[in-house]
Amino acid sequence: MSQPLLEFRDVSVHYRARAADTTAEEIHAVRGVSLSLAAGEKLGLAGESGCGKSTLAMSVLRLLPKSARLEGEILLDGEDISTMSWGRLRAVRWAAGSVVFQGAMNALNPVHRIGDQIAEPIRLHGSLGSSPSTSAVDRRVAELLEQVELPVERARAYPHELSGGQKQRVMIAMALACEPKLIIADEPTTALDVVVQAQVLDLMTRLVEERGIGLVMISHDLAVLASTCERLAVMYQGELVEQGESAAVIARPEHAHTKALAAAFPTVGDPVYRYAPATSSPLGLPEAPSTSDDEPAEPLLRTEDLRVTFGGTHAVAGVDLSVAPGEIVALVGQSGSGKTTLARAVLGLQRPTSGSVYFEGERVPRSASGLKAYRRQVQLVLQDPTSALNPRHSVYEAVAEGLRIHKVPGDEREHVAAALEAAELRPADRYMSVLPHELSGGQRQRVVIAGALALEPRLLVADEPVASLDASVRGEILALLLRLRARLGLAALVITHDLGLAWNIADRVAVMFRGELVEVGAVDSVLRSPSHSYTQSLLDALPSASVLGR
């Protein structure tokens, strides 16, 4: 084999902790990683947040912050990055290797037209001669836009005029602008929903293959990586724990962490994952939940022709949805389908334009005092636990907040301890005085759940409860929801864009499209044999690692 395009030789990266800390501690972000990538090869780099995968990738173009210290050698096309002069490094950046950054919404400058932003690297690197004419640059930009399947007129658009998927395409066009040999894509599809994700992945794979560009793709989602890359490398706590052919890694993961990652993204339709989110401990469900199809006489929550209109747009356009006692219903849809608005209307946080919500057969009032009583019964779990907790309030205060609002009788401390216990934060005493920033993401989400449980509600409305959590924590939180249902008879309306989640825990699934429910039914039947074309397209868009694995 000829010389590899990119080679890591025993690379380690240390971060100096901030000076505010009294002890000058060093954080070992990457520990002795050796990897190589041949020209035109596609490598997937997987791992949880904080495992060092982004640090490793950014070190290729020396894009690390000043506090980072690099050891070992990184050879890009045979040249050692760490010994390059500043001028040489500038030339190499973008011309030899470019980056598709995470979160296209923030990586584009909001005050420049996208055509100018794509043209920026072309002008800087003089790939069309030292001072290319405007028309030559424009031609090149148009060519690039065409390649990423965007209409050429969009060059005059500003980033805010584009959708998330279009912005990501612009980012890809920028990465291709100087015809690099290597592209590093850092979580290129994380913020996109399934359908768009599939399109963007498709496009990127095709462009890279056509040009023989080497691709390093970073993601926490093994399925995404497996569907695009030939080889996979899994990182855990800064170390490379496993690498090999994608299919082999997925089918026969050797390291425990790889297994956890692989299991966290269930295969929809595979009965193994039904009511079985990936956990490290036994699920501990008392019995297999009965999946009776007969509707109970009295649903716990029912909406009737619920409509919410903002200006001229119908966010929720006549929804009839019901949740039975002890039932978990998944509300699935793309971003912008109105599912969050529906949840807020159910909770009384958003006043519906028309229609009504019934709880235990009674119409939910719209007055403030009437809603207060209703809110003891129905509780909300938000997407991002970090921002859902007041950073100034300790865990105790966060959990006791609802108790104080409703002036719940009895010993407050006992209630809080019981709620923390129910959310499996044990021992409860240890967590009470802790501030949210001292906890991990999963623990924070448990605190939010405990705060909801303290009021002993009948129904939890969870808006993307695991979307901002790591793969291994995800399963634990989902398992907690299942256990709460089994122990307390707690019903849940889970809003998600993730069909795998629905397959993991839900009894019924409601598919939402443009403000309307297009399909409602038992999970097994809807996800196995969808009747609506939209459900089918959602299922088709799922990255299927299993196809490769079998």
Added chain:
Amino acid sequence: MTTNQSPRNSPRAVAWTRRRAALGKVWREFAANKSGLFGLAALVVIVLVAVTVPLWLDREVLSVTRATGEILAPPAGDFWLGTDHAGRSVLALTLWGARISLLVGISAAILSVAIGTIVGMLSAHFRGWTAAVLMRVTDFFLVLPALVLAIVLSTMLERGVGTIILAIGVTSWPSTARLVRAQTLTIETRPYIERAHALGGGHMHVLSKHVLPAVLPLVLANTTLAVGSAIISESTLAFLGLGDASTVSWGGMLKSALDTGAVTAGAWWYLLPPGFAIVLIVLAFTLCGRALETVLNPNLRER
């Protein structure tokens, strides 16, 4: 997880320990700011003098009829800063004048910041017509020349310290209201406010438990700055003859210096001490306030 040696530590005690720790951190950052520290030192001295002056300087020295010195005598042995038109010691007048300046400055600033905070929080929290009305009232006060309004108020109302405080307080709150409103709007977009609503919390709960603690640091820094400008307003009003004639204040001293021809007589010792006193105290409050602002205002800290 440092403060849980005993499991029965009451949550209140835990909260207080944390607040003490936070306060210590603020102090350490404040102490790193040299100009802020200088302002604080000057303030401590001024406040100590103002509070203790009756203990070591008899009120008698302010009496026009029992004045002991010559009229408009330059600084000399007995009278370090000379005497005024009635033969009183300018030093004694300046020291006693600090009391009224501080009293009016601090009370007026607290009054104005209190009004501003309440109006700002309410106009950000309640959307719709409440906010519209409150903001229009704020705008009205913002465009009104504050000094003219204060003059009108203090001529119409009964003369006295209370009137001056009221006149300054009700004219200087709009900028605080704007600041607090902006901060409240930022806080209210946080998901934990939504969570508090979903838990069943009403307006009072959200405002007192989540919004107020978050805007309080900003308000504190703002108050310190507002004291400086309130002291200037007080001096201005007193200089224009709208103050209480029976009390000694720096603005009042400047006015009587002008009225009695001290300026034409070249009696600089009558003019400079109150003038420098005003400059010093306003500078001290401003330095302190700016330093507090950089420590407490999250937007400024990034820079």
